[in-house]
Amino acid sequence: MAKKIKRNNKKIINDIPDDILPQNIVNFGEHVVENKNIYIAQSVYKDIHKFTKDKTENESGGVLVGNVIEEFGKTNIIIRGFIEAKYCEGTPTTLKFTHETWEYIHGEIGKKYPKYKILGWIHTHPDFGIFLSEYDKFIQENFFKEENQIAYVVDPIQKIEGFYFWMNGKIERCKGFFVFDKVGTEITVSDKVETEEPDVPVGFPKLAKILIGVLGGAVAILLVLCLNLNGTISNLQNQIETLVTYTNQSFSYMSMQVNSLYEEIDDLKTRVKALEPEETTDQEETGEDTSSETDASTDAPNSDNNTQDSGANTESVPEEGSEETNDNE
Secondary structure, eight states: OOOHHHHHHHHHHHSOTTTTTTTTEEESSOOOOOEEEEEEEEHHHHHHHHHTTTTOOOOOOOEEEEEEETTTTEEEEEEEEEEEEEOOOOOSOOHHHHHHHHHHHHHHHHHOOOOOOEEEEEEEEEEEEEOOOOOHHHHHHHSSSSSTTTOOOOOOOOTEEEEEEEEETTEEOOOEEEEETTTTTTOOOOSBBOOOSSOTTTOOOOHHHHHHHHHHHHHHHHHHOOOOOHHHHHHHHHHHHHHHHHHHHHHHHHHHHHHHHHHHHHHEEEEEEEEHHHHHHHHHHHHHHHHHHHHHHHHHHHHHHHHHHHHHHHHHHHHHHHHEEEEEE
């Protein structure tokens, strides 16, 4: 019988007009003075607590879907659905949404809540109390950073819970919220789950809570450093690939230059060998010409001497004749 009522409740909630504020409501916690209110459907509230009831070791969670209504000077965030974050990676202090988790979530939205959008996320703090660690704030600031996206924290061991929303650029604790259903439907959930965080959580020392917060902050910082390191490594890999390509091209170019030089050297050697016989012939011809000229120059003075000697002999004959003439006289 309870199951039939549950199915009918879901159908009734879906029949509530999206542009009208819920009328059948129960207030949990204090009156909210800020300009935002949070409403959560009774069936969704029950589903979430049923889901978180046995999540007492590692963190678990999901996303909240619905719509936003601007009315009476306030932004009213209406939660109409919950989708479990399947395939997530949870530890006692952290919750990571994997790629497979987001694929599953968007698939469920398309099938069950096509006209709604993601309003925020819900995660558990098993026996840690209600607060947002530095790691939780990192998740909120990077994945649920829209002005109307919220965070919902449930401690299934201490049975306490709390909402957080954006106020003036900061994520702040919401002091209260409303559970709603269709008019005429009894709201059976009660305010047994404490909405106020005790000063010292039951069974959880205050020092341990501080340490958990510090560890969460360290994890967030390490995550950011890892992301930056991955980017640096990727840039270095690109630079190395570029350098290797440039070096290979340089070696190829140098090899081509060396081969070209070798070819030029071989060509010069061939040309030198071709020129050697011609130079020898020229030298021989030059030597013969020089010898002829030398012989010619040597013969020329002898001819002159012979001529002079002949001349001298010719001249001496008349002299003898003249002397004889003189003697006759």
